[in-house]
Amino acid sequence: MLRGDKIGLRARHETDVPVLHSELYDDVVTRSKADSRPWRPIAPGSTTSPYAVSDPTDDAACFSVVQLADDELAGEALLWGIDLHNRSAHIGISLRPAFRGRGLGTDVLRVLCHYGFVIRGLHRLQVETLADNATMIRAATRSGFVREGTLRRAAWVHGDFADQVVLGLLATEWDANARG
Numbered sequence: 001m002l003r004g005d006k007i008g009l010r011a012r013h014e015t016d017v018p019v020l021h022s023e024l025y026d027d028v029v030t031r032s033k034a035d036s037r038p039w040r041p042i043a044p045g046s047t048t049s050p051y052a053v054s055d056p057t058d059d060a061a062c063f064s065v066v067q068l069a070d071d072e073l074a075g076e077a078l079l080w081g082i083d084l085h086n087r088s089a090h091i092g093i094s095l096r097p098a099f100r101g102r103g104l105g106t107d108v109l110r111v112l113c114h115y116g117f118v119i120r121g122l123h124r125l126q127v128e129t130l131a132d133n134a135t136m137i138r139a140a141t142r143s144g145f146v147r148e149g150t151l152r153r154a155a156w157v158h159g160d161f162a163d164q165v166v167l168g169l170l171a172t173e174w175d176a177n178a179r180g
Helices: 016-025 028-034 104-119 134-142 171-178
Strands: 007-010 060-067 072-083 088-095 124-130 146-157 160-170
Touching: 007 104, 016 028, 016 072, 028 088, 060 104, 072 104, 088 104, 104 124, 104 134, 104 171, 124 134, 124 146, 134 160, 160 171
Parallel strands: 088 124
Antiparallel strands: 007 060, 060 072, 072 088, 124 160, 146 160
16 A cells, blocks of 8 residues: 555455445536546446456556545545656546545645656656646645646536646656655
């Protein structure tokens, strides 16, 4: 397990899947804001659930987030679109509703950065989020990410287009922020 101050990132367990699917995927509005693909109904227990346990791949690293104080499942975190040639990846996190607003997101991002930069040897990590997701933007900024731009009306979300913000962090910048 990779440990932060408040959270740990570990491999997904089969027992995590129904909880994550029920609280994160079946919340259509939240899931629609978190994923660029359209929401579609997926039955509990389906192998097509985005939380289904699968073998590791070179282009993604999926974790379950646990709160260290009680080892309770807090959500999911991942590096996706891992590009081994350019040594870059995208970051995604989603916390269960009961675990939001506790400062866990910043800790998750810091641990993902450690994994991406130190363990995987990546050069660049990137976050894309909706422009109105102030919580994610704040957590990313606290973790050292720099706002690089806005993709105007780039995301189709619940019947309308929304702006996306792109934030990036380089390994050399993270080293400077890792101690602070």
